[in-house]
Amino acid sequence: MSFRYLQSLFNPQSIAVIGASARPRRIGSVVMRNLLAGGFGGAIMPVNPKRDAVAGVLTYPNVAALPRTPDLAIICTPPSAIPGILDQLGERGTRAAMVMASQLGTTLGTDGRPLDVTILEIARRHGIRILGGSTLGVMVPQAGLNATFSQVGGLSGNIGFVSQSDAVGTMVLDWAQPRKIGFSHFVSLGEALDIGFGEVLDFLGSDPGTRAILMYIESIRERRSFMAAARAAARNKPVVAIKAGRAQRIAPGTGDPLFLDSPGLIGSDDVADAVLRRAGILRVDHLNELFGAVETVVRSRPIHGDRLIVVSNGGGAGIMAEDSLHLGGYALPDLYPNTLTRLRRLLPPDWNGRNPIAIRVDAPPKRYEDVLKILCEEQDGDAILVIHTPNALTPSMEIAESVIKTIRSVGGNLLTCWIGDETSAGERKLFADSGIATFDTPENATRAFLHMVNHRHTREVLMQAPPSTSENFRPDVEGARTVVRKAIAEGRTHLTEPEAKHILAAYEIPVVQTHLAATPQDVSAIATELGTPVSVTVMSRDIRRKWEVGGVALDLETPEAAESAAQAMLVRVAASRPDVRISGFAVQAMETRTHTRQLIVGVVTDPLFGPMIVFGEGGRGLEVYRNLAIGLPPLNLPLAHDLINRCRAAGLLDAYHNHPAANRDGVAQMLTRISQLVVDIPEIEELDINPMFVDAQGILAVDAHIQLSMAPPNPQRLSIRPYPENLAEPAKLRDGREIVLRPIRPEDEATHYEFLSRVTPEDILFRFFHYVGTLPRSEMARLTQIDYDREMAFIASGRDSSGRPETLGVVRAVADPDNHTAEFSILVRSDMKGHGIGSTLLKKVIRYARERGLQVLAGEVMAENEPMLKLLRVFGFKIKASEEPGILAVLLTLQEQPVKT
Numbered sequence: 001m002s003f004r005y006l007q008s009l010f011n012p013q014s015i016a017v018i019g020a021s022a023r024p025r026r027i028g029s030v031v032m033r034n035l036l037a038g039g040f041g042g043a044i045m046p047v048n049p050k051r052d053a054v055a056g057v058l059t060y061p062n063v064a065a066l067p068r069t070p071d072l073a074i075i076c077t078p079p080s081a082i083p084g085i086l087d088q089l090g091e092r093g094t095r096a097a098m099v100m101a102s103q104l105g106t107t108l109g110t111d112g113r114p115l116d117v118t119i120l121e122i123a124r125r126h127g128i129r130i131l132g133g134s135t136l137g138v139m140v141p142q143a144g145l146n147a148t149f150s151q152v153g154g155l156s157g158n159i160g161f162v163s164q165s166d167a168v169g170t171m172v173l174d175w176a177q178p179r180k181i182g183f184s185h186f187v188s189l190g191e192a193l194d195i196g197f198g199e200v201l202d203f204l205g206s207d208p209g210t211r212a213i214l215m216y217i218e219s220i221r222e223r224r225s226f227m228a229a230a231r232a233a234a235r236n237k238p239v240v241a242i243k244a245g246r247a248q249r250i251a252p253g254t255g256d257p258l259f260l261d262s263p264g265l266i267g268s269d270d271v272a273d274a275v276l277r278r279a280g281i282l283r284v285d286h287l288n289e290l291f292g293a294v295e296t297v298v299r300s301r302p303i304h305g306d307r308l309i310v311v312s313n314g315g316g317a318g319i320m321a322e323d324s325l326h327l328g329g330y331a332l333p334d335l336y337p338n339t340l341t342r343l344r345r346l347l348p349p350d351w352n353g354r355n356p357i358a359i360r361v362d363a364p365p366k367r368y369e370d371v372l373k374i375l376c377e378e379q380d381g382d383a384i385l386v387i388h389t390p391n392a393l394t395p396s397m398e399i400a401e402s403v404i405k406t407i408r409s410v411g412g413n414l415l416t417c418w419i420g421d422e423t424s425a426g427e428r429k430l431f432a433d434s435g436i437a438t439f440d441t442p443e444n445a446t447r448a449f450l451h452m453v454n455h456r457h458t459r460e461v462l463m464q465a466p467p468s469t470s471e472n473f474r475p476d477v478e479g480a481r482t483v484v485r486k487a488i489a490e491g492r493t494h495l496t497e498p499e500a501k502h503i504l505a506a507y508e509i510p511v512v513q514t515h516l517a518a519t520p521q522d523v524s525a526i527a528t529e530l531g532t533p534v535s536v537t538v539m540s541r542d543i544r545r546k547w548e549v550g551g552v553a554l555d556l557e558t559p560e561a562a563e564s565a566a567q568a569m570l571v572r573v574a575a576s577r578p579d580v581r582i583s584g585f586a587v588q589a590m591e592t593r594t595h596t597r598q599l600i601v602g603v604v605t606d607p608l609f610g611p612m613i614v615f616g617e618g619g620r621g622l623e624v625y626r627n628l629a630i631g632l633p634p635l636n637l638p639l640a641h642d643l644i645n646r647c648r649a650a651g652l653l654d655a656y657h658n659h660p661a662a663n664r665d666g667v668a669q670m671l672t673r674i675s676q677l678v679v680d681i682p683e684i685e686e687l688d689i690n691p692m693f694v695d696a697q698g699i700l701a702v703d704a705h706i707q708l709s710m711a712p713p714n715p716q717r718l719s720i721r722p723y724p725e726n727l728a729e730p731a732k733l734r735d736g737r738e739i740v741l742r743p744i745r746p747e748d749e750a751t752h753y754e755f756l757s758r759v760t761p762e763d764i765l766f767r768f769f770h771y772v773g774t775l776p777r778s779e780m781a782r783l784t785q786i787d788y789d790r791e792m793a794f795i796a797s798g799r800d801s802s803g804r805p806e807t808l809g810v811v812r813a814v815a816d817p818d819n820h821t822a823e824f825s826i827l828v829r830s831d832m833k834g835h836g837i838g839s840t841l842l843k844k845v846i847r848y849a850r851e852r853g854l855q856v857l858a859g860e861v862m863a864e865n866e867p868m869l870k871l872l873r874v875f876g877f878k879i880k881a882s883e884e885p886g887i888l889a890v891l892l893t894l895q896e897q898p899v900k901t
Contacts, residue, residue: 005129006195006203008096010140010185012071013042015147016094018063018085019076020046020054027100028076030149031137032057038139038146038153045070063088073097074137074147079107083118090126097123098147102134104191116193123194135190136166141183142209148188157182158211159294160204162197164189164218172216172287181291184210198225205233212294215241220275223608227279227719228789234280234462235782238297238455241281242290243272271606274630278720280462282455292444293451296437300383300413306453307333308446309381310356311371313363314389317419318356321385321442328450332356339378346370362393365402372403376410383413383452385445390423400427404434413452417445457642463746463785466636466675466722473673476506477680484683484708493685493708494541497586500704503681504689507673511701517585520566526587527562533590534562537703538569542580549576555590562587591693591700595659597652598691600628601671603678605685605709610717611678613671617649618691634722635675640668653694660696670699679722682713721788727848734836737798739808741844744793746785748807751797753780755807760830766865767827790815794844796828796837808832811841813849813857821856822849826868838871846875850894857892860884 015035021028028048032055035044045068046054049061060066063073063085069092075085079101089097104116111118116133123130131138137148141156152173161183163169169188176183184207187200197220204210213233220226233239246269276283284293308325310332312318322332332355335343340353346367348360359367368386375384386403390396400418407414416431416438418424424440431438439445480503487495495503501511515530516539517523527534538551546552550572553565566585573582600618605611613635616628629647631639644650644667655661670692678684686707693700728742744752756764786793796809809828816822824845828837849857861868861879863886869879872890882889 005095005127006199008071008094009098009129009131009138009195010203011143012096012145014045014068014070014072015040015042016045016047016063016066016070016073016089017054017076018047018073019081020048020059021076022051022054026076027149029054030151031074031076031100031147034146034148034150034153038141039144040146041144043068043070063092066092069093071096072147074100076100079104079115079133080109082115083109083122086119086122086126086128090122090128094128096129097131098135098137099130099132099190099193100135100137100149101132102191104133104193116191120193129199130194131187132190133193134166136163136169136188138188139183139186141186148186152177154186155180155182156184158184158209159291160185160187160200160207160210160213161215162187162189162200162204162213163216164192165216166190168216175287176291179291192221196222196225198222198229201226201229201233201239205229205236210237212238212240212298214290214294215239215281216290217241217243217272218245220272220608223610223719224716224789227275227609228787230279230281231462231787232790234458235787238294239279239281240290240294240297241276241283242285242287243269243276243283245269245272246285270628270630271609271612274612274632275609275719277458277461278632280458282451282458284451289447289451292439292448293455296415296448296451297455299435299437300415300452303382303413303452303456305382306330307381308383308385308449309333309335309375310385310387311359311368311375312356312387312389313359313361313391313394314387315356315358317387317389317417317442318358321387321417321446322356324443324446325449328446330450330453333381336378336380339374339380342374342378343371346374356387361389361391364394365399368399369402369406372406372412372414373410376407376412383415383449385415385417385442385449387417387419387442387445388424388427389419396424396427397430400430404431404436407436415439415445415448417442461639461642464636464639466634466639466672466720473508473676475508475673475676475680480506480677480681484681487708488683488710493710495706495708497539497704500687500706501701503677503706504701504704507677509670509673509701510699511704512588512591515587517566517587520563520570520585523566523585523587524559524563527556527559530587530589532559532562533557533592535588535590536562536565536569537586537588538566538573539583539586540573540580541583543573543577549573588702591702593693593695593697593700595662596693596695597649597662599649599652599667599694600688600690601674601692602689603674603684603687605717609719610714611684613643613674613678615643615649615671616647617652618689631671632719633675633678634718634720635672637668637672640671640675643671644668662694663696663698666698667694679718682715682717683708685709724788727792727794729844731796731840733840734834737835739796739798739837741794741796741840743788744784744786744795744810748795749780749784751805751807752784752810755810755829758829758831759827763827763830766862766868767825792845792848794841794848796841808835809837809841811845813845813854815852815854819853821858822854824849824857824859833867838868839874842871842875846892846894854894857894859890861888861890862886863888 017032019028020032023029036055045066046057046059048054048059051059053059073089073094075082075097105114107115109115109118136150139146139148139154141154146153150170150173154173166188204213284290310318310321335355388399414436416436418427428438483499483502497514501514504511515526517526523536533555536553538546551569556562556565598619600616602614603611611633613631613633614628627648629643631643653662653664688705689701691702693702723745724743731739731741791814793810793812795807798806798808800806811826813822813824826841877890877892879888879890
């Protein structure tokens with residue numbers, strides 16, 4: 001259903017309240033009172049057949065009697081009446097409705113079906129967007145719209161808030177009111193029968209009045225729209241969320257994602273954490289963190305590292321900040337030598353030279369000023385935290401004013417902490433009014449810094465666009481697929497260990513060869529052939545943890561010992577698990593590596609978000625520490641390193657005592673290959689490599705298992721679309737020069753800067769409608785790091801006289817969430833005009849848009865840009881005046897009119 005109809009929900013010109021009531025404590029009564037008190041400027045039309053007026057406003061007996069079609073209908077009736085009311089609204093042409101009633105999924109209609117099913121069918125038939133049921137409603141304070149039954153209103157501001165819980169929504173409004181926190185939009189999703197997080201994120205992400213988005217999430221029900229919308233919104237503005245349910249754990253047999261050999265080690269919250277991180281959303285735990293984090297992120301400059309410098313007039317407060325940072329996984333850095341030299345000239349002789357910098361309890365304003373100047377000039381930290389404990393020896397307000405004046409003159413990221421309640425309220429207000437983040441305790445201040453660091457990490461992850469294939473990696477995809485096809489043809493979903501290792505080897509992952517033995521006597525023969533020592537493992541699809549039933553034996557020094565171990569396994573397994581079927585034994589030569597770490601690498605498939613890559617400490621340590629990190633494929637090397645660094649196993653890879661550092665780059669490379677395997681072989685449902693040995697020389701897969709799915713592969717199973725290599729194609733210019741038309745990628749940033757530098761100011765004006773100097777990196781990142789689910793940018797890539805790649809032109813198309821209309825733009829390097837680049841790119845984007853199912857390609861062109869208008873006329877674009885003087889609107893209907901060539 002149409003995204004465009006959300007305008008009727010958030011910007012209605014007329015509202016019908018169906019079930020409006022004059023009785024106290026009824027939803028229909030509270031909604032009417034809030035609408036009138038909010039100052040809504042449009043028509044408010046209560047519907048109640050039993051009353052002449054509600055809250056002083058004349059009522060109408062039914063929907064048909066309304067004098068005009070309402071943009072928004074608020075339905076406050078009992079559940080049974082809703083289907084009929086929606087039918088009437090649909091016939092009138094209403095495009096948005098809020099359903100306040102709850103338990104629609106458990107309430108049956110007259111036909112015996114759940115009401116939520118009937119309501120959705122009617123809504124889709126008429127094209128009505130539904131918010132709810134069980135919604136608290138919507139507020140748009142700037143427009144005077146309070147369409148809720150909340151007892152607390154919302155102030156006007158620039159924060160968009162979205163909640164699944166009515167109770168949390170009311171709590172947020174009650175919490176924000178005395179703190180003077182305002183909202184651009186307040187949205188309660190309720191049961192989210194139709195409108196969910198995805199649609200609201202799309203709206204708020206593109207709303208110029210919304211500076212940041214806050215969310216309270218209990219569950220995510222629709223993956224594709226959520227991921228695309230969240231990633232698009234997070235590219236434009238900070239998105240911060242509380243995801244409830246951290247305590248939930250997965251139990252075996254529940255149908256939730258399980259790890260092949262270790263059920264229960266991965267929970268739904270682990271998946272949520274990985275999803276939010278990859279979507280660019282900063283996750284916090286508490287309500288005060290939700291608003292504090294967004295204020296800190298919005299007010300601070302982008303940071304490039306995690307170095308925090310603490311300046312305090314009390315040693316204890318500085319130590320508290322250091323401890324708090326330590327609990328968050330970080331440490332205060334040492335000061336640079338030049339900084340130490342300069343500070344020693346300024347601070348008392350007994351200063352210890354450490355960070356936190358203790359400047360003494362009686363430090364005057366000038367000392368704060370001088371210390372800040374030195375720290376900013378030397379650039380010791382990514383942020384500075386100034387802590388002041390008020391006392392009778394120093395003028396607290398003067399110090400605050402001095403700090404503000406100094407940071408304005410020298411720049412830098414500043415956090416302040418004026419400790420105390422009422423005694424420091426005035427100073428904290430001064431900082432807040434000056435746009436400087438301020439806190440009342442060292443713990444809150446350091447937590448805010450951690451939010452800044454985590455937000456930077458999520459932004460870096462968000463901006464990664466992994467390739468669908470690596471340029472320097474050529475796996476034997478067909479060899480791996482042959483193994484999978486053979487197993488599926490035989491009706492098998494579990495591959496044998498040799499088959500699993502054959503697939504890993506096809507993806508250039510070193511493996512320990514496994515030999516299958518049917519009997520203990522065969523085990524002896526294989527051990528003789530391999531040479532000892534060997535390991536023996538019982539083979540059975542019915543046993544997940546073979547060591548728990550005595551099914552694993554290591555370091556067997558003779559063939560006779562190997563045979564005896566296999567025979568003993570048969571006896572032990574028969575005694576403890578008489579129901580299982582044993583298919584034989586796996587025999588491997590023992591690997592004798594020194595300084596080896598054991599890791600686990602795997603793939604699980606979440607029912608909603610699809611394949612997930614799992615990484616952590618392997619072997620028996622997996623059961624003890626239960627510390628795993630999850631990443632969403634596809635991965636590139638930066639994302640693989642991020643996955644490693646988020647797990648406790650990262651520390652195992654470092655050098656310690658006499659152990660040299662393990663090959664971390666090799667581990668990251670291996671993770672990208674596992675990711676590629678997931679992309680290439682959609683039948684893989686679960687994969688388990690445990691243990692994976694890693695040392696200074698590299699990696700080695702010791703044990704491997706793969707489970708397949710018999711269901712037809714889902715082409716949209718990945719939550720993140722990889723770089724669409726298949727859309728690249730060769731082309732020739734009019735002079736015969738060969739170029740490549742391909743989607744843009746992050747690595748094109750340098751050549752894109754060069755490309756824009758060779759575009760004339762006039763052509764820049766025609767493209768951007770205003771003169772643009774050098775683009776900051778953040779803007780260039782948005783041009784080169786795109787979400788291929790929503791946006792496409794094709795570049796014409798060639799080679800210069802030295803053979804280096806160069807960008808000759810680019811065309812962009814950004815689709816709306818309905819996949820109905822895409823806005824396009826095109827730019828050709830000024831010295832390359834006349835070579836056919838523009839027409840070649842335009843053909844490419846039109847063909848792409850048609851294949852994607854888009855209906856309209858739309859854009860805007862300056863009236864004096866006659867060459868572009870001429871080109872668009874050739875391709876059949878309709879040209880008409882727009883609302884903005886000097887700008888023409890151009891449209892091409894894609895599904896009716898063929899491209900002219």
